[in-house]
Amino acid sequence: MRLEHSHSPQAIADRLSAGPSVSYLRDWIYGGIDGLVTTFAIVAGAVGADMSSRVVLILGLAKLIADALSMAAANYTGTKAEHEEYQKIREMEERHVALHPEGEREEVRQIFEAKGFKGQDLDRVVDIITEEQHRWIDTMMAEEHGMPLVNRLPSKAALAVFAAFVLCGSVPLLPYLFGLANAPIYALVMTAVTFFAIGSIRSFWSPRPWWVAGLETLSIGLLAAGAAYAIGDLLKTIV
Amino acid sequence: MRLEHSHSPQAIADRLSAGPSVSYLRDWIYGGIDGLVTTFAIVAGAVGADMSSRVVLILGLAKLIADALSMAAANYTGTKAEHEEYQKIREMEERHVALHPEGEREEVRQIFEAKGFKGQDLDRVVDIITEEQHRWIDTMMAEEHGMPLVNRLPSKAALAVFAAFVLCGSVPLLPYLFGLANAPIYALVMTAVTFFAIGSIRSFWSPRPWWVAGLETLSIGLLAAGAAYAIGDLLKTIV
Numbered sequence: 001m002r003l004e005h006s007h008s009p010q011a012i013a014d015r016l017s018a019g020p021s022v023s024y025l026r027d028w029i030y031g032g033i034d035g036l037v038t039t040f041a042i043v044a045g046a047v048g049a050d051m052s053s054r055v056v057l058i059l060g061l062a063k064l065i066a067d068a069l070s071m072a073a074a075n076y077t078g079t080k081a082e083h084e085e086y087q088k089i090r091e092m093e094e095r096h097v098a099l100h101p102e103g104e105r106e107e108v109r110q111i112f113e114a115k116g117f118k119g120q121d122l123d124r125v126v127d128i129i130t131e132e133q134h135r136w137i138d139t140m141m142a143e144e145h146g147m148p149l150v151n152r153l154p155s156k157a158a159l160a161v162f163a164a165f166v167l168c169g170s171v172p173l174l175p176y177l178f179g180l181a182n183a184p185i186y187a188l189v190m191t192a193v194t195f196f197a198i199g200s201i202r203s204f205w206s207p208r209p210w211w212v213a214g215l216e217t218l219s220i221g222l223l224a225a226g227a228a229y230a231i232g233d234l235l236k237t238i239v
Numbered sequence: 240m241r242l243e244h245s246h247s248p249q250a251i252a253d254r255l256s257a258g259p260s261v262s263y264l265r266d267w268i269y270g271g272i273d274g275l276v277t278t279f280a281i282v283a284g285a286v287g288a289d290m291s292s293r294v295v296l297i298l299g300l301a302k303l304i305a306d307a308l309s310m311a312a313a314n315y316t317g318t319k320a321e322h323e324e325y326q327k328i329r330e331m332e333e334r335h336v337a338l339h340p341e342g343e344r345e346e347v348r349q350i351f352e353a354k355g356f357k358g359q360d361l362d363r364v365v366d367i368i369t370e371e372q373h374r375w376i377d378t379m380m381a382e383e384h385g386m387p388l389v390n391r392l393p394s395k396a397a398l399a400v401f402a403a404f405v406l407c408g409s410v411p412l413l414p415y416l417f418g419l420a421n422a423p424i425y426a427l428v429m430t431a432v433t434f435f436a437i438g439s440i441r442s443f444w445s446p447r448p449w450w451v452a453g454l455e456t457l458s459i460g461l462l463a464a465g466a467a468y469a470i471g472d473l474l475k476t477i478v
Contacts, residue, residue, distance in 0.1 A: 007335075007342025009349075016349055020385030025324055030317035037309035062474035066467035067306075070276035073463035077438075077456055078269035084445035084452075085264055091446055096246075103246025110248070110255055115374055116367050124360050135354055146259030146387040199316075206323035207330055213323075217316055224312035228305035235301035 022152050024160040025205055031071060031161035032198050033221055035169030039064055040191045041228035043172045045236075047184045056183075057176040064173070068165040076158035083154070086147055093140045097133060104140065105130050111143045168194055195221035261391050263399040264444055270310060270400035271437050272460055274408030277306055279430045280467035282411045284475075286423045295422075296415040303412070307404040315397035322393070325386050332379045336372060343379065344369055350382045407433055434460035 006012075039060055046056045097104045105126060112125045130136045142148045171194045175186035199217025200210040245251075278299055285295045336343045344365060351364045369375045381387045410433045414425035438456025439449040 007339045007345065009345055012342065012346050012349055016346070016353070016383065020383065023321075023324060026317040026321045029320045030313045033313035033316055034309050037312065038306065041305055041309070058474045058477055062471045066280055066470045067277065069466050069470075070273050070280075070463050073276065073459050074269045074272035077272055077441075077459055078265040081268045081441050081444065082262075082265045084441075084447065085262060088444055088446050100246045103251065106246065106248055107251050107255070110251055114255070116370060117364075121363050121367060125356075125364060128355050128360060131355060142381050142387060144255065144259065146389040148381060148385040148387060150385040202316075202320050202323075205320065205327055207327050208323065220312050220316055224309050227308050231305045231308075232301045235297045238297055 020148070020150060022150055022156075023205075024152070024157060025202070027075060027157045027160035028164045029198065029202055030075075031068070031164030032168035033195070033217070033224075034071065035064065035068065035165035035167070036171060036191060036194055036198075037221060037224045037228055038067055039169040040172045040187065040225045041232060043176070043184060043187045044225070044229040045232045053176045053179050053183060057173055060173045060176070064166060064169045068162045068169065071165055072158040072162040075161045076154045079152060079154040079157040082152070086141070086149070089145055089147065090137060090141060093137050094133070097136060101130075104136070107144060108136065108139060111139065168198065191225065192218060192222065259387070259389060261389060261395075262444075263391070263396060264441070266314060266396045266399035267403045268437065268441055269314075270307070270403030271407040272434070272456070272463075273310065274303065274307065274404035274406070275410060275430055275433055275437075276460060276464045276467055278303055278408040279411045279426065279464045280471060282415070282423060282426045283464070283468040284471045292415045292418050292422060296412055299412045299415070303405060303408045307401045307408065310404055311397040311401040314400045315393045318391060318393040318396040321391070325380070325388070328384055328386065329376060329380060332376050333372070336375060340369075343375070346383060347375065347378060350378065407437065430464065431457060431461065 042060050042063055043056060046059070051059075093104075108129050109122060109126045112122055112129075117125050128135075129139050138149070172187040172191050174190065175183035180186055195218040196214040198221075200214035202217070203210040203213035206213055281299050281302055282295060285298070290298075332343075347368050348361060348365050351361055351368075356364050368378050377388070411426040411430050413429065414422035419425050434457040435453040437460075439453035441456070442449040442452035445452055
């Protein structure tokens with residue numbers, strides 16, 4: 001995301017030809033919160049189970065890496081599915097342009113009419129957009145389908161989720177790594193602080209104040225972590 | 240996704256005014272694969288641990304629901320972060336238009352120049368687009384930032400991930416639910432079949448043939464599930 005930039009014609013041309021910047025914010029947030037909730041639930045579940053710090057640490061690490069891999073595989077495939085959906089719709093539009101050019105011209109006409117074009121101006125804009133197939137399809141993709149071509153790489157999306165999951169998911173394990181007394185208490189406090197931190201850091205990409213976003217993520221995270229712990233606890237009593 | 244449609248002017252107008260359809264495909268794929276990998280790893284991890292079907296089922300269910308909740312919370316927040324990023328960039332563009340209208344006009348000019356507009360046509364299109372602030376900002380969002388306004392609801396994205404996670408994640412538990420002999424073998428076969436099914440169903444939204452997408456998802460899924468199992472197994476020997 002580029003928040004401030006120069007307005008010289010050359011700077012604008014450079015920026016536009018570089019294309020839109022690709023955001024992996026969603027993947028970082030997704031992986032971070034899920035990693036934190038999952039590992040915290042393990043740590044909390046171990047309370048009262050009379051496990052040594054070493055066992056909690058090893059079980060936690062195993063779960064952390066296995067789940068991060070699973071998330072990466074799932075995000076890779078999900079992001080790829082999104083690309084292929086774009087491709088599928090694009091091929092459909094290419095077919096429509098070949099088979100029903102008049103219908104597709106009418107679509108372009110209505111799109112630009114809605115943008116305030118009228119009479120001769122509208123005729124000209126439709127002529128120019130439909131002059132070249134690539135431009136024509138680009139317009140249909142962005143305006144009709146709300147799908148601009150953005151090169152969100154599945155591999156980078158997968159890597160972002162994996163990194164965020166491992167990074168945030170390690171936090172509840174740190175008190176066990178250092179063999180602290182009262183490790184579960186430290187884990188709870190550090191988990192809460194990290195939820196708040198994820199929220200307030202993400203406020204940099206949001207119009208909301210840092211403490212509002214921080215408190216929101218803290219609430220959602222603690223609710224999910226509490227529910228995860230409670231379900232595990234409830235079902236363990238059934239076993 | 241609408242693959243075929245009428246080309247009458249009225250049908251086009253109805254379709255365009257309804258806005259682009261919102262896709263939750265990514266969320267379904269993401270949740271489905273992650274749910275399947277995670278639950279399969281639990282079932283596989285229980286092999287040789289001398290657990291009863293009942294215990295595997297209860298542990299698996301606890302994990303299934305807890306992880307699905309965690310994914311839903313993480314996806315909700317990640318999708319919301321994406322919306323707020325849109326809002327933040329939009330407010331930045333509004334500021335730029337207010338402070339440097341000439342620079343932003345130049346951006347619109349270059350965007351339409353790249354689409355093949357020249358001379359008087361280019362002047363007219365820039366005049367019309369920049370006539371109204373809303374239209375001007377919409378153009379910058381879609382063309383400069385590759386961010387059209389798409390109302391992907393965080394609640395629906397969270398629900399899709401949750402549903403897909405629980406649905407696909409239940410599959411490896413079914414042989415335990417029915418108390419089948421050789422439950423782990425059935426679980427492995429059913430997991431493989433489900434990976435293939437996820438891939439071939441998603442080929443409906445992809446230009447690739449169903450069996451290619453099926454085999455790809457099967458490979459990725461089995462790799463992730465195998466790695467998740469191996470890590471758990473390796474670390475258990477250390478404990």
